[in-house]
Amino acid sequence: MILVDQARKTYGARTAVDGVSFELRSGETFGLLGPNGAGKTTTIHLLAGLLDPDGGRIEVAGAADPRRAEVRRKLGLAPQTLSLYEDLTGAENLSFMGRLYGLGGGKLRERVAWALEFSGLAERARDRVKTYSGGMQRRLNLACALIHEPAALLLDEPTVGVDPQSRNRIFENIEALKKMGLTILYTTHYMEEAQRLCDRVAIMDAGRILALDTLSALIDAHGGAAQVTAEFEAPPAGIEALFPGGTLTGRTLRFATAKPLEDAAKLAQAGHAIRALHVDRPDLERVFLSLTGRRLRDE
Numbered sequence: 001m002i003l004v005d006q007a008r009k010t011y012g013a014r015t016a017v018d019g020v021s022f023e024l025r026s027g028e029t030f031g032l033l034g035p036n037g038a039g040k041t042t043t044i045h046l047l048a049g050l051l052d053p054d055g056g057r058i059e060v061a062g063a064a065d066p067r068r069a070e071v072r073r074k075l076g077l078a079p080q081t082l083s084l085y086e087d088l089t090g091a092e093n094l095s096f097m098g099r100l101y102g103l104g105g106g107k108l109r110e111r112v113a114w115a116l117e118f119s120g121l122a123e124r125a126r127d128r129v130k131t132y133s134g135g136m137q138r139r140l141n142l143a144c145a146l147i148h149e150p151a152a153l154l155l156d157e158p159t160v161g162v163d164p165q166s167r168n169r170i171f172e173n174i175e176a177l178k179k180m181g182l183t184i185l186y187t188t189h190y191m192e193e194a195q196r197l198c199d200r201v202a203i204m205d206a207g208r209i210l211a212l213d214t215l216s217a218l219i220d221a222h223g224g225a226a227q228v229t230a231e232f233e234a235p236p237a238g239i240e241a242l243f244p245g246g247t248l249t250g251r252t253l254r255f256a257t258a259k260p261l262e263d264a265a266k267l268a269q270a271g272h273a274i275r276a277l278h279v280d281r282p283d284l285e286r287v288f289l290s291l292t293g294r295r296l297r298d299e
């Protein structure tokens, strides 16, 4: 559906996107996961035809230039920086966006009604956007991207700065859009979101893609082993020797294992009094740490 081949973009001396290649397959949800400044937004803007690449090639649905109107029509973009008119109502924002894409009359009314319902904003449709909460504005930003029924959706950090209720609504919306068969590109620096929503994930840092695969393949290749931690009332003598690489610090036993649940069950069934048992499975955060030596986020 979308092909990015060795795309490059520089701002003065800074290279924001440094030879990025990937393919967005029809119907998949593809995550671009990376920290602040990784180049995610720049990549999305290249795909959407808002920026010209300094090198490389971008194809949308077989067409070479995403700046052309008929190519752009196939894409919906929900930008990271909200693109809404605060003095207009929600319904007016949607109508305006629809008209930009050539909708009118009954079709436009039908699409606006659908988008308001879909984003849970029907009751606030006649209120000005400046009276909306941050989460409601984010939902409207997503609805605006959908007004013209695009085949592919580019979502740039669609949950940034939203309350948990709106966040859930946005997740449910994206899950519904996946079921409807939309092709989705999703950028985030929240690894939980990529884990929940994305079929494949590219890990991006400093303008480059460091790894790209399904979640389970990334975790298998770069996540390392699971860790089990058990805190005993009184640690049985020699318990650490039962688990290869096991260490006992005070009352706490730690070991890495490929079969954490089996090993945890073995510990639990051995009859020792255990205060706490914790299984830490490898996740995308560990994948990122192992690829870059840094954590995805500072907090």
Ligand SMILES: Nc1ncnc2c1ncn2[C@@H]1O[C@H](COP(=O)(O)OP(=O)(O)OP(=O)(O)O)[C@@H](O)[C@H]1O
Binding pocket: 011, 014, 015, 016, 034, 035, 036, 037, 038, 039, 040, 041, 042, 043, 080, 189
């Ligand atoms: N208009 C611009 N002029 C100069 N430098 C820019 C511009 N836009 C982005 N950059 C730089 O390009 C790099 C990539 O930025 P980009 O916004 O694509 O990252 P990002 O992954 O979207 O980050 P974030 O998670 O903060 O949104 C950064 O170093 C940024 O400072």
Ligand SMILES: [Mg+2]
Binding pocket: 040, 041, 042, 080, 156, 157
């Ligand atoms: Mg960004």
